[in-house]
Amino acid sequence: MITSNRLSSRPRISPRTVRRLLHRRPVQALARDKKEVSPLEDPATLEPAETVSATQGILGKTFSSLRHANYRYLWFGTVFMSAGQWIQQVTLGWLLYDLTGSSILLGALNGLRALPFLIASPIAGVVADRVDRKKILTAAQYVLMTSTVGMGVLVAMGVAAVWHLFVFTLITAIAWAFTDPVRQSMVPTLVPKEDLINAVALNSAAFNMTKVVGPSIGGLLIVAFGAAGNFFVQGAAYIAVLISIYWMVIPPAPTEAMRSSALANLKEGLLYVWSNPTVFALLTAACLLRRAWGRCWRDCYWLGWVIGSGARVS
Known part of the structure; x- marks a missing residue:
């Protein structure tokens, strides 16, 4: 009787409740299921994420030196200046040959352009160790800008002569012969040691990139705006370089050289x-x-x- 009473006193469980309990999963199983279907660990999700991370890592290392503001201004200024230099070379060659039809004068013009680099570049390196480099770059860019715009005005007026082209080439070549060594000497002072190799590589890439793209742009500009318009575009590029120089904070020249x-x-x-x-x-x-x-x-x-x-x- 006692046993019967005890059994009867227990709460009865309906078949529906039993089925519900049998189909219920343990807490650990639910956690495991959630982990299995989590989008953060799904292989389909992980693969693109890892690819993006690897791509960002490669790009970050390739352009690591550009995170330094002063070097960034120097690099973009180098791009504009080098592009203007190659555009000008194509424009002068086309204009001289159009005026004279002489390949000998064209070769002489190119030789005149190379002469200041041979003579003035070593002197420019010495000057860069003694004079404020920002002043050297600013002065050279003003010379390049004013002479280029002035040459554009002469061409637009139709009064440009052959000797104008030779004088203009000599002036701009001297300015470039002073700015190139100064810019290269500034690279180690604008980036830390761990980014120096990357900065040198990007600096070289800027010259080589514009060496390929610049002449093509120069030819297109001649077709679109004529030779005079080309000189005005170069002048605008030199203004962009002046702005980048103005924003740069350049360390002073080393004092050891002045001894x-x-x-x-x-x-x-x-x-x-x-x-x-x-x-x-x-x-x-x-x-x-x-x-x-x-x-x-x-x-x-x-x-x-x-x-x-x-x-x-x-």
Whole structure:
């Protein structure tokens, strides 16, 4: 009787409740299921996320030096200045050949452009160690801007002569011969040591990129606006460079170089190049490659003339 009473006193569980309890999953199973279907750990979700992270890492390393504001201003200024330089080279060559039809004068113009780089570049390196580099860059950009706009005005008025082109080429080449060493010497002072190699590589990439794109842009601008419009576009590019120089905070020049004369510094640099086999080999290779590349450009001009003549005949 007691047993019967106890059994009868227990609450009765309906079949529906039993079925519900049997189909209920433990808490651990629910957590495991949630983890299995979590989008954060789903292989379909993880693969794109890892790809994006890897891509961001590569891009971050490639352009790591651009996170420094002063170097960023220098780099973008280098892009505009180098682009203007190559646009100008194409424009002057086209204009001189259009005025004279002489390939000899065209070669002489290119030779005149290279002469200041050979003579003034070593002197510019010595000057950069003694004078405020920001003042050197600013002065050179004002010379480039005013002379380029003035040349554009002469071409637009139809009074440009051959000697104008040679004088203009000499002035701008001297300005470039001073700005290029100064810009290169500023790179180690604008980025930390860990970003120096990347900064040098990006600086070289800026020159090479504009070397490819600049002549193409110059040709398109000649077709669209004429030679005069090309000079005005170059002047606008130099204004952009001036703005970037204004925003830059440039460290002062090292004081060690001022302890000796400028001639002694120049002699010391030449002796260092001569006594260091690695540096001497690199400079020699660079000169030889540049000379070979110059011959390639000469052949490209001739090939372009032949292709253009064929197009005219057809």
